[in-house]
Amino acid sequence: MSRRTAVVLFTRDLRVHDHPALATACAAFDRVVPLYVLDPALADRSPNRTRFLHQSLAGLREALRERGGDLVVRRGDPVAETIRLAREVDAEGVGLSADVSRYAHRRERRLREECDRHRLFLRLFPGVTVVEPGALRPAGGDHYRVFSPYHRSWLAARWREELAAPKRVELPDGVRVGRLPALPAGESPQAAEGGEGPGRRRLDRWLATLDRYDDIHDDMAGDETSRLSPYLRFGCLSPLAVANRAGDRNGPFVRQLCWRDFYYQVTAAFPEISTKAYRRGATEDWRYDAEAMAAWTEGRTGMPIVDAGMRQLRAQGWMHNRARLITAGYLTKVLGLDWRPGVEVFSRWLLDGDVANNSGNWQWVAGTGNDSRPYRSLNPVRQAERYDPDGRYVRRWVPELASVPGKAVHQPWRLPDELRRTLDYPPPLEVPGADPVWLR
Structure with missing residues (x-):
C-alpha cells in the first residue's frame, strides 16, 4: 500500500506547538514535508527582522529534527518551489496557514491555481490569530470598523481547540533539506533573539507578572510589558496558546490580543491599509519636510x-x-x-x-x-x-x-x-x- 505524503508550507507560523496545518497533516498523512521558502520579494526589508527570522528558522529545524523530521529550505518563488517539491515527493496536497496581507492573498491565489493545475489539493488553516479574520461579522457588513463591538463579539466567540505539537514528523526518503541561511547582522544591537524556544521562555517569565499588568503596562521606564509581539508576528508563539495561558478573556492583556485580531480582520477586508486612508472622507492635508x-x-x-x-x-x-x-x-x-x-x-x-x-x-x-x-x-x-x-x-x-x-x-x-x-x-x-x- 502506498504511503500518503503532504507538504506543509510555513510562512509566519514558525513553531511546532499549536500549529493546525502541521498537526493535521501529521495526523492524516504518513509522511509530512515541512517547507520554508526564502522569498527574494520579501528579503532585505528589515535587517532586524531578517536576523530574527533566521534565528526562528534554526529553532524550527531543531524542533522538527527532535521529532524525526526536518525543515526543508528552498530559495525562490514560494509558489514555484512548493509545487516543485510536492511533485518531487509525490505529495497529494499542501497545507498553509491563512494570512491577511495583500501579498499573502496573492501568494495564496497563485498557489491555489498551480495546485489545481497539478491536481494537488490546497487546504488553508487558522493559526495566525486567536479568532479567524472574517469569522466575526456585524449585521450588514463584512468586517468590524470599530473596536468595541468587535471586542464584545470576540469575547463571546467560541475559540478553536489548541493543538499539541506532533510527536513525530516523518520525511520521505531522499529529500534534500537544504541549508539554513547564514545568520546576518541586524541593525539593533539589543534586539531580542528569535525562535519558538526563546518565545516560550519569555512567555513563562511574563506570566509570572501578569496579575500586575494593568498597573505596569504604561510605565515606560519600568519596561514591564510582555515583549511577546515579535514572537507573535513570526508565529513563534500561537496567539491562541498565549490567550489561553493568560486566562481571563476580559483581562487587559488578552484585550491587547483582541486588538491584534481586530486589525487582522480590518486588513483582510482592506488590504490597502499601508498606503490608503481607511476612513472614508479622511482629510489628508500633510506637509512635506x-x-x-x-x-x-x-x-x-x-x-x-x-x-x-x-x-x-x-x-x-x-x-x-x-x-x-x-x-x-x-x-x-x-x-x-x-x-x-x-x-x-x-x-x-x-x-x-x-x-x-x-x-x-x-x-x-x-x-x-x-x-x-x-x-x-x-x-x-x-x-x-x-x-x-x-x-x-x-x-x-x-x-x-x-x-x-x-x-x-x-x-x-x-x-x-x-x-x-x-x-x-x-x-x-x-x-x-x-x-x-x-x-x-
Missing part, C-alpha cells in the same frame, strides 16, 4: 520623549507601546507629516513590524483609520509627565539630558539659559504656522 522627517527618524527632534522612543527603536528593534503612540502622534499631529513614511520607518526597524498592526495603529493615530475620534491628539509633554513621571525613560535613551533633574527633563527649553547652553541637545523643531502650547 525632509529635514523634520530625518530628525524624527533619528531621534533628534528636541522633544525628549519622542527622541527617547525613536532611539529605543533603533537600539532594540522594539518600542514601548506608549512611546509608539507618542512618536506617531508627534509626527502626524504636531509636525503635520504624512503617516506613510512613519509606517515605513517603523517597518524597517521593528521586529514585530507587520502590515496589519503597524499600519492599523499608524492610521488610528493619524486620524485616517479606525479611531472613532479621529481628530484627537496627544500632547507629548503631558504624556511624558504622566507615563514617565520621574524622567527615567528619557534619561535612559537621551543621555544628553542625564543631568537634568526631575520632570524638567521633559521640557529642557524651559531651563535657565546657562544650564540649557551646557546641554548637547537641540531645541524643538519649529513647525510653520503652529503654536504648540507646551512650548510657550
Whole structure:
C-alpha cells in the first residue's frame, strides 16, 4: 500500500506547538514535508527582522529534527518551489496557514491555481490569530470598523481547540533539506533573539507578572510589558496558546490580543491599509519636510520623549507601546507629516513590524483609520509627565539630558539659559504656522 505524503508550507507560523496545518497533516498523512521558502520579494526589508527570522528558522529545524523530521529550505518563488517539491515527493496536497496581507492573498491565489493545475489539493488553516479574520461579522457588513463591538463579539466567540505539537514528523526518503541561511547582522544591537524556544521562555517569565499588568503596562521606564509581539508576528508563539495561558478573556492583556485580531480582520477586508486612508472622507492635508522627517527618524527632534522612543527603536528593534503612540502622534499631529513614511520607518526597524498592526495603529493615530475620534491628539509633554513621571525613560535613551533633574527633563527649553547652553541637545523643531502650547 502506498504511503500518503503532504507538504506543509510555513510562512509566519514558525513553531511546532499549536500549529493546525502541521498537526493535521501529521495526523492524516504518513509522511509530512515541512517547507520554508526564502522569498527574494520579501528579503532585505528589515535587517532586524531578517536576523530574527533566521534565528526562528534554526529553532524550527531543531524542533522538527527532535521529532524525526526536518525543515526543508528552498530559495525562490514560494509558489514555484512548493509545487516543485510536492511533485518531487509525490505529495497529494499542501497545507498553509491563512494570512491577511495583500501579498499573502496573492501568494495564496497563485498557489491555489498551480495546485489545481497539478491536481494537488490546497487546504488553508487558522493559526495566525486567536479568532479567524472574517469569522466575526456585524449585521450588514463584512468586517468590524470599530473596536468595541468587535471586542464584545470576540469575547463571546467560541475559540478553536489548541493543538499539541506532533510527536513525530516523518520525511520521505531522499529529500534534500537544504541549508539554513547564514545568520546576518541586524541593525539593533539589543534586539531580542528569535525562535519558538526563546518565545516560550519569555512567555513563562511574563506570566509570572501578569496579575500586575494593568498597573505596569504604561510605565515606560519600568519596561514591564510582555515583549511577546515579535514572537507573535513570526508565529513563534500561537496567539491562541498565549490567550489561553493568560486566562481571563476580559483581562487587559488578552484585550491587547483582541486588538491584534481586530486589525487582522480590518486588513483582510482592506488590504490597502499601508498606503490608503481607511476612513472614508479622511482629510489628508500633510506637509512635506525632509529635514523634520530625518530628525524624527533619528531621534533628534528636541522633544525628549519622542527622541527617547525613536532611539529605543533603533537600539532594540522594539518600542514601548506608549512611546509608539507618542512618536506617531508627534509626527502626524504636531509636525503635520504624512503617516506613510512613519509606517515605513517603523517597518524597517521593528521586529514585530507587520502590515496589519503597524499600519492599523499608524492610521488610528493619524486620524485616517479606525479611531472613532479621529481628530484627537496627544500632547507629548503631558504624556511624558504622566507615563514617565520621574524622567527615567528619557534619561535612559537621551543621555544628553542625564543631568537634568526631575520632570524638567521633559521640557529642557524651559531651563535657565546657562544650564540649557551646557546641554548637547537641540531645541524643538519649529513647525510653520503652529503654536504648540507646551512650548510657550
